[in-house]
Amino acid sequence: MKIALLGHGTVGSGVYELIMKNRPRFKEIYGKELNVERIMVNHPENYKHLPYYELFSNNFEDFKELSFDVAIESIGGIEPAFQYVSYFLSKGIPVITSNKDLIAEKGNLLTALALKNNTSIRYEASVGGGIPILKTLEENLAGDQILEIAGIVNGTTNYILTKMNNESLSYNTALLMAQNLGFAETDPTSDVEGLDSVRKIAILTKLGLNIDVDWKSIPVEGITQIDAEDIVFFNQELLNIKLIGITKVIRDGFYCSVRPVLVSKSSKFASIDNEFNAVRVHGEAVGELMFIGKGAGQMATATSVLGDLVDLMLNTKIRVSKKLENRSLVKLFPDKSNWIVKLAGVSSNDINEEHVSVSEETHFMKLTDINEENLIDKLNKLSSQLNCDYKYYLIYE
Amino acid sequence: MKIALLGHGTVGSGVYELIMKNRPRFKEIYGKELNVERIMVNHPENYKHLPYYELFSNNFEDFKELSFDVAIESIGGIEPAFQYVSYFLSKGIPVITSNKDLIAEKGNLLTALALKNNTSIRYEASVGGGIPILKTLEENLAGDQILEIAGIVNGTTNYILTKMNNESLSYNTALLMAQNLGFAETDPTSDVEGLDSVRKIAILTKLGLNIDVDWKSIPVEGITQIDAEDIVFFNQELLNIKLIGITKVIRDGFYCSVRPVLVSKSSKFASIDNEFNAVRVHGEAVGELMFIGKGAGQMATATSVLGDLVDLMLNTKIRVSKKLENRSLVKLFPDKSNWIVKLAGVSSNDINEEHVSVSEETHFMKLTDINEENLIDKLNKLSSQLNCDYKYYLIYE
Numbered sequence: 001m002k003i004a005l006l007g008h009g010t011v012g013s014g015v016y017e018l019i020m021k022n023r024p025r026f027k028e029i030y031g032k033e034l035n036v037e038r039i040m041v042n043h044p045e046n047y048k049h050l051p052y053y054e055l056f057s058n059n060f061e062d063f064k065e066l067s068f069d070v071a072i073e074s075i076g077g078i079e080p081a082f083q084y085v086s087y088f089l090s091k092g093i094p095v096i097t098s099n100k101d102l103i104a105e106k107g108n109l110l111t112a113l114a115l116k117n118n119t120s121i122r123y124e125a126s127v128g129g130g131i132p133i134l135k136t137l138e139e140n141l142a143g144d145q146i147l148e149i150a151g152i153v154n155g156t157t158n159y160i161l162t163k164m165n166n167e168s169l170s171y172n173t174a175l176l177m178a179q180n181l182g183f184a185e186t187d188p189t190s191d192v193e194g195l196d197s198v199r200k201i202a203i204l205t206k207l208g209l210n211i212d213v214d215w216k217s218i219p220v221e222g223i224t225q226i227d228a229e230d231i232v233f234f235n236q237e238l239l240n241i242k243l244i245g246i247t248k249v250i251r252d253g254f255y256c257s258v259r260p261v262l263v264s265k266s267s268k269f270a271s272i273d274n275e276f277n278a279v280r281v282h283g284e285a286v287g288e289l290m291f292i293g294k295g296a297g298q299m300a301t302a303t304s305v306l307g308d309l310v311d312l313m314l315n316t317k318i319r320v321s322k323k324l325e326n327r328s329l330v331k332l333f334p335d336k337s338n339w340i341v342k343l344a345g346v347s348s349n350d351i352n353e354e355h356v357s358v359s360e361e362t363h364f365m366k367l368t369d370i371n372e373e374n375l376i377d378k379l380n381k382l383s384s385q386l387n388c389d390y391k392y393y394l395i396y397e
Numbered sequence: 398m399k400i401a402l403l404g405h406g407t408v409g410s411g412v413y414e415l416i417m418k419n420r421p422r423f424k425e426i427y428g429k430e431l432n433v434e435r436i437m438v439n440h441p442e443n444y445k446h447l448p449y450y451e452l453f454s455n456n457f458e459d460f461k462e463l464s465f466d467v468a469i470e471s472i473g474g475i476e477p478a479f480q481y482v483s484y485f486l487s488k489g490i491p492v493i494t495s496n497k498d499l500i501a502e503k504g505n506l507l508t509a510l511a512l513k514n515n516t517s518i519r520y521e522a523s524v525g526g527g528i529p530i531l532k533t534l535e536e537n538l539a540g541d542q543i544l545e546i547a548g549i550v551n552g553t554t555n556y557i558l559t560k561m562n563n564e565s566l567s568y569n570t571a572l573l574m575a576q577n578l579g580f581a582e583t584d585p586t587s588d589v590e591g592l593d594s595v596r597k598i599a600i601l602t603k604l605g606l607n608i609d610v611d612w613k614s615i616p617v618e619g620i621t622q623i624d625a626e627d628i629v630f631f632n633q634e635l636l637n638i639k640l641i642g643i644t645k646v647i648r649d650g651f652y653c654s655v656r657p658v659l660v661s662k663s664s665k666f667a668s669i670d671n672e673f674n675a676v677r678v679h680g681e682a683v684g685e686l687m688f689i690g691k692g693a694g695q696m697a698t699a700t701s702v703l704g705d706l707v708d709l710m711l712n713t714k715i716r717v718s719k720k721l722e723n724r725s726l727v728k729l730f731p732d733k734s735n736w737i738v739k740l741a742g743v744s745s746n747d748i749n750e751e752h753v754s755v756s757e758e759t760h761f762m763k764l765t766d767i768n769e770e771n772l773i774d775k776l777n778k779l780s781s782q783l784n785c786d787y788k789y790y791l792i793y794e
Contacts, residue, residue, distance in 0.1 A: 014682075018540050018541075022539075026539075029719055124537070130680075130684065131686065132537035132538070132686075135536070135537060136533070139532070139708060139711070140529035140532060141529070141700065141704065142426075142703065143415050143419050143699075143700055143703025143704060143706070143707060144415075144700045144703070267668065268668045268669075271663065271664065271665045271667075271668045272665075276685075283527075283700065285415060285527075285696035285699065286527040286691070286696065286700040287690065287691045287694070287696070287697055288690065288691070289527060289528065289529075289688070289690040290687075290688075290689040290690070291688055292665065292686065292687040292689070293683065293684065293685065293686040293687070297684070299681075299682035299683065300683045300684055302682065303537075303540055303541045303680065303682045304537070304683075305540075306540025306541070307536060307538065307539060309540065310536055310537075310540060311536060
């Protein structure tokens with residue numbers, strides 16, 4: 001199989017390494033020889049030290065003159081990845097990508113383009129790194145009706161929250177720690193504001209729930225507003241805070257969000273520590289399934305790319321095009337649930353509700369068995385009556 | 398697709414139900430119509446009340462006169478399942494089975510027979526019920542080297558141990574509870590003695606580690622010898638006891654066992670409660686992955702069968718035959734680890750080691766950083782010196 005490799009950063013170089021490592025074994029098992037024929041990078045001159053330096057090019061015209069059996073894209077971002085991927089698909093060449101931005105933004109378009117050209121685009125590595133969740137949804141669970149997917153799908157924020165939960169660190173200290181260890185980028189916005197997570201939950205909504213959604217329409221709340229004093233209280237209540245993407249079918253539409261939620265310390269989600277990701281799927285027939293693994297990292301992500309490549313070696317099956325449903329997106333948690341509410345700037349004497357005061361002006365209450373819409377109504381009344389601020393967290397399990 | 402359904406018990410009837418439910422949708426998506434053409438049962442007359450009664454037969458000759466595109470076997474046990482499955486494979490008809498006994502006992506033979514006849518045998522439902530673990534190992538992780546697999550692969554024993562861990566029930570009380578709720582059979586031997594788990598760990602060893610193993614050669618210890626007083630002590634140490642199958646590559650061979658082991662209460666395995674199963678895979682490239690779900694149950698198991706069926710609809714890919722390696726089976730845990738040891742029938746005054754006495758004659762010690770072989774040596778010396786009995790548990794994580 002002649003391979004075009006687009007990108008040679010963390011993921012791309014990991015993919016190259018795994019391909020080289022598996023070549024003899026794959027040839028024996030699948031009877032196919034993997035050959036990386038050309039590698040696209042911005043600065044080929046940076047790779048002069050590599051024995052396969054002659055494969056590098058920064059000119060896409062060099063790719064058009066060769067024939068390929070598959071293109072692997074790990075450049076990241078929308079352009080020029082979109083342009084390159086479109087080219088290959090339009091020529092009927094299957095594409096494997098690890099690029100969640102591209103899939104979240106242009107996935108529908110690219111899937112349609114692949115189908116039109118009798119080929120396929122695969123992107124297992126774009127969600128959950130090494131966790132095999134997309135193919136599982138598409139194939140293993142094809143006979144089931146998926147009702148809900150919830151996941152910790154960003155390792156950076158999960159690392160930060162783990163430190164905050166376990167060591168009562170402030171957000172800023174935990175972020176610094178994550179940056180020093182390479183788990184967070186210098187500009188962590190995309191991770192900590194939930195923008196990375198929301199793209200992934202959009203992909204899971206399309207593939208698992210078969211519902212079309214624009215990731216930009218999904219309500220998203222990051223982790224920057226979580227106070228250390230909140231965590232102290234959560235710990236007393238045996239709750240951990242996690243950034244969780246939730247997408248679920250409801251009667252008249254679907255609910256989808258990324259938000260910090262509270263989970264019981266004995267729950268499965270609470271045990272997902274540090275850079276690990278976890279995706280929980282609830283199917284009508286299969287019940288609850290959970291998939292845990294490293295959500296990022298060079299070799300974990302490269303393994304998912306190789307999985308897609310193995311599928312291509314095993315067969316030339318064409319991804320089927322399921323028409324995505326249009327359903328209205330509900331932005332408030334629709335089910336009755338329990339909540340932790342924080343009131344700030346009010347004396348405890350003025351509060352009639354049962355509450356725990358952690359300082360003269362800061363008080364926590366637990367409100368039970370109420371949906372988010374009614375909760376907000378109630379809190380709006382309370383805050384205007386008491387002239388105070390509030391903040392609240394969903395207790396998710 | 399013309400389907401022969403063998404068996405109409407819990408799994409078989411669930412498969413029938415899911416096939417009927419998905420028929421219109423599958424036709425739309427995959428362009429194939431699923432038709433169950435004949436159903437094998439012992440007593441067709443028991444199904445007179447069903448609208449599809451005319452499909453039932455207890456005569457295998459009735460199957461030989463029809464043509465099928467796939468046979469689904471959920472009879473269970475070795476015979477006559479083996480005979481029927483062999484027939485279909487020898488005719489080049491792919492087989493899907495949920496029968497772990499059959500695969501553990503005759504898997505190599507049937508795989509070879511399938512390959513010879515250019516067809517395939519698939520058995521996702523045979524391990525972990527609804528958990529999509531086998532295809533994940535075969536396809537998604539094909540580009541990785543699997544180093545270790547560990548799993549809670551029996552829901553009955555996990556239910557019993559959950560009750561023992563959480564509610565300090567005795568084994569007998571917890572078993573009775575499981576039986577009353579239908580989680581344990583009247584004769585629970587196969588589950589509680591670990592015989593069900595050991596078959597599954599053998600299948601995982603072959604498929605994941607690519608090592609040939611006869612399930613009957615794997616050391617297995619069930620849960621019947623776990624005392625309630627042991628659990629009280631484990632709880633104090635923040636440990637839960639779990640029945641875990643472990644299979645791992647080591648330098649000169651591989652280690653494989655099913656045994657009760659101790660895990661930290663904050664570990665992922667400790668959070669696997671009641672009838673849930675969990676399989677943890679450690680790959681060289683992908684790192685740690687864990688898959689959690691219901692290990693049994695009608696619809697969960699049927700979902701896995703449907704997943705295999707979808708694969709057949711998507712393509713006619715032939716399973717590749719990887720030659721299994723022969724490696725020597727090491728029966729004692731090879732790595733240095735920590736252990737809880739119980740000494741019985743000796744006065745605490747006679748014990749020099751650091752220990753906790755829970756009664757005049759019963760004492761627990763923690764021995765650290767020692768492998769099982771050296772541990773046994775040490776305990777043999779100790780017990781002959783003190784003239785007492787001992788028992789020990791691996792602390793696995």
